[in-house]
């Protein structure tokens with residue numbers, strides 16, 4: 120059942136596409152997302168990278184930010200509908216907050232044909248740290264544990 124599409128799925132994907140198209144008219148990139156819990160819409164979002172020069176403001180990220188309070192509480196049955204295949208950053212964020220299901224519209228082939236392919240990032244993420252195209256260096260310091268201890272002390276009753 121998990122991989123089967125419902126009429127509600129189709130309706131939400133159409134809505135995400137509509138949001139994406141409207142976003143282009145406003146000067147944004149062609150992506151929209153709808154976050155739902157069951158068949159309740161929690162929030163709708165679009166790619167807003169153009170508004171604040173925030174390259175992380177993908178539609179899915181904006182939806183997660185808008186639903187932050189809800190997602191911090193125990194939840195289940197949360198689905199992210201995205202007009203296009205989520206990129207690696209958005210997938211990581213959705214894994215981090217425990218989204219249960221992702222449904223997307225435009226697939227890799229369609230996105231890549233327009234220059235919006237996500238596979239290059241997924242390919243980099245499969246590589247080990249330091250081999251993904253960014254220099255990554257561990258700099259051990261004895262004081263690194265101080266903030267952890269401070270948090271542990273503040274939150275232990």
Ligand SMILES: [Zn+2]
Pocket residue numbers: 177178179205206207208209210
């Ligand atoms: Zn993304």
